[in-house]
Amino acid sequence: MAALSCVNASALGLAYRRPGSSPRRMVVVRAEAINPDIRKTEEKVVDSVVVTDLAKPLTPYCRCWRSATFPLCDGSHVKHNKATGDNVGPLLLKKQ
Amino acid sequence: MAALSCVNASALGLAYRRPGSSPRRMVVVRAEAINPDIRKTEEKVVDSVVVTDLAKPLTPYCRCWRSATFPLCDGSHVKHNKATGDNVGPLLLKKQ
Numbered sequence: 001m002a003a004l005s006c007v008n009a010s011a012l013g014l015a016y017r018r019p020g021s022s023p024r025r026m027v028v029v030r031a032e033a034i035n036p037d038i039r040k041t042e043e044k045v046v047d048s049v050v051v052t053d054l055a056k057p058l059t060p061y062c063r064c065w066r067s068a069t070f071p072l073c074d075g076s077h078v079k080h081n082k083a084t085g086d087n088v089g090p091l092l093l094k095k096q
Numbered sequence: 097m098a099a100l101s102c103v104n105a106s107a108l109g110l111a112y113r114r115p116g117s118s119p120r121r122m123v124v125v126r127a128e129a130i131n132p133d134i135r136k137t138e139e140k141v142v143d144s145v146v147v148t149d150l151a152k153p154l155t156p157y158c159r160c161w162r163s164a165t166f167p168l169c170d171g172s173h174v175k176h177n178k179a180t181g182d183n184v185g186p187l188l189l190k191k192q
Contacts, residue, residue, distance in 0.1 A: 032128055032130070032180060033180040033181060033182035034128075034130035034160065034161065034176075034180075034182060034184060035182050035183060035184045039183070040183060042183055043183060044173070044177065044183050044184070044185040045183055045184060045185050046185035046186060046187075046188060047185075047187050047188065048187075048188040048189075048190055049187065049188070049189050049190065050190045050191075050192060051147035051150065051189055051190065051191060051192075052191070052192050054147065061157075061187055062159075063158075063159045063161070064130065065130065065159070065184065071187060077140070080130075081140065084128060084129040084130075085129060086129035086130060086131050087131060087135070087136060087138055087139060087140050087141055088130060088131045088140070088141060088161065089140040089141050089142035089143075090142060091142075091143050091144075091145065091157055091167060091187060092142060092143065092144040092145070093144075093145050093147055093189070094144055094145065094146045094147065095146075095147060095148070096146060096147075096148050
């Protein structure tokens, strides 16, 4: 398991302190969930698009799980990327 | 900022201890990145699909950022959901 300093830990888990390690240094490792609150009562959030039903020439679909108009993209990935240094973006469906 | 206990913290940040709080209780808050390693050299990972080019009647697109065939789904969300208790799933494009 990669040693991760607390600040740039890429995953969050049970916070634990290695035996004998100084209290200052905490390593936090967790397999992270990526969907904070979209349709959490559903076992798995799957959406379908019948492409012939697309109204606009270009329709962006969310992949950051922060959109208020999920499954459509509302630009929330910009704020998410800024806050986390991430680089996620939408899936663009083009009619032709 | 919501107080989050360390185990079910939904976000990881600078581990800090509130002044005067007992050493046992650590609150870890961070805005989490969700894309561990897909195209990290790109500023923002955006994919386009010209829907008329879709070959199959049903094409699943990844939204969990763990697929080895990204942007297409390869089922990696199953392992991710199991490891994290998350409930993410793909976007299914249907030709009709």
